[in-house]
Amino acid sequence: MLRRAVFGWLILGSLVLLPSATSIAADMNDEFLQLVVKLIGDSDREFRAAGLDHVRTPAGGTEGTKLFAGRLPELDSEGQTALVGALADRGDSAARPAIIALLSSSTDESVRAATISALGKLGKPADLTLLVTYLSSKSGAEQAAARATLTQMQGETINKALAAELPSVSDAIKPALIEVLSARRAGNELPAFLAASVDENAQVRSAAMAALGQLGDADQLAAMIPGILKAQQGGERDAAERSVALVCLRIDNEDQRGAKLIQALNAVDLDKRDQLLSLVGRVGGKKLIDFVGQIATGSDAERRKLGIDALSKWPDASTADKLLEIVNSTNDSAERSQAFQGYVKIAATRDQRNDRQRLDRMKQAMQAAKSNEEQLLVINRCRTAYDVETLRFVLPYVDEASFDQAACETIVELAHHREIRDPNKAEFGKALDKVIAVSKNPEAIERANRYKRGETWERKAKSAN
């Protein structure tokens, strides 16, 4: 009985005490919120920072978020920027309406940029249309903030919503929007990029092709070709071709890569196909050599020229045999000259072959050369075969008046490479003595003297002009 009475009193006591503890907590919460609100507007930066530190935490809940955000209109620009950043870090979307209101009312660029950035964390898909307009803002800070925000915004529907904006936005916005989608790795929006790749606006086309180059795969290859054809000759065309080449290089198997590109090219009208041969050169591969080789040795002279040009632009020396075959078989002197120059260029390329293989190609070229100009070209390009055998091959030409200066230049270039000069010091010493005696170029003579003394030589930077 007594125990029950005591128990009853305890319950009653706790009921009396409970509201008291709750009210203390409520008072503390109130004090906290009021203090933070006061500090946010403090003129002393350190006091303000103390308040903002707590804005960044979830303390105070949604009530606190609304209270803090409510102070935005009363603050100066610096205070607004700081508070907007802190509210973004707090991550409570209850601050969103106040931030959007500030974005539309503020005349300060840094405040607007801060609000745009904050929407990256607090915004909703409904804000995308507004944010997209800032991609063409006159303010660099706003543009950068919009770009970063749109790139960072999370949510499954964001990519689709951004892509849906593409057709309706201005040309000033489209390239930036495409770049944003590309940065977001929006692989499901490739049809939108493909549509933009043939846009009338060059910047839009360039952005779309670059995005396709980053995100596309073999399935987009054929659809990207019109983008190349639409591109203007020069930088835009080069970039477009590089984007398609990037997509091609994602196909691991060389034969499949060649077959896919040929399939894509065959879908293009014949009269336009030849414009794409330089693309073929960028991609490379045996199948494509055969494809271009047929054009380069076909019956149409104009197409042959384009074919030889494509073979000469190959990324490695795998087209050398085909070019040499043309050199030795054609009856057209201009075509022969074009193929010979292409062969020497390709043969001298510093690819995966070793220096001896490069030299062997140069020896073949020398045998095929029919004029002093062609021989001079070979002697000149021998400098890419860093081997003492190259020195031995070039040295006799120092004694021939027609080739002596070119041979001197090549010997000096070979001597520049310490790794072949040092093990063959005596041989290079004699050759450099000859250069010093024969060369008419003061720089070549100075270099020869320096290399003889075991010194190095710093290549002068090419003039901007």
Add this chain to the structure above:
Amino acid sequence: MLDEAFAILKQYDWGSDMAPLAPIEDAVALSHDQAELRRDLENRLVATLQSDASRDAKDYVCRKLAIVGTVASVPALEALLRDKDHSHMARFALERMPTREAAQALREAAVKVNNELKVGVLGSLGSRRDAAAIPVLKGLLTDSDPSVARAAALALGSIGGVEAANVLKEAAMSATGNKPVIIDALLACAEALLAGQKQTEALAIYRSLAIDDQTRLVRLAATRGILACTSLQS
């Protein structure tokens, strides 16, 4: 081995080879769970402390007594508290010994030793967080030697708790020269209270300091304290 080591220890100075003292080091470790061995070791250390051993030897002994010392070592260490050459190392040992007698020895020294040594003794009481020393420290808050008054305030701050805080609050009202140190100590008390989940007590201190009479930095620290206390309820 140990006899030989203690014989060498008497002449020891910090520049010489420590290898001959290895048996003492080993004994400290080995005696961890061997009461008899530890008692013997402590007796030998105390005997060295009471001998005419070199200053460095006594320094070494104090370091070992900080580990193995018991109530049996306290009198010998207490005697050194008044010696300017050995007071520091005696405190080093007493500060770390978990016996009431060690704390008592420091409290008694706090009123007996000269002011120069007293500052260190007060620091040791603070380090021990010896709440029993609060009355002694309270008396010293108004000491005519500013360094003693300052050391007493800092020790109270280190001890922390409501009682120390009340002493400091009271002192802050009348203090003049050492007021910044007292405030600093008060803030340390509040911080310790907050860390110990005593928000209400901490908040009372912070509120008392977040007033216009205080310097900007004190107000800033107190404001941050209020935010920390009240945000815990939010």
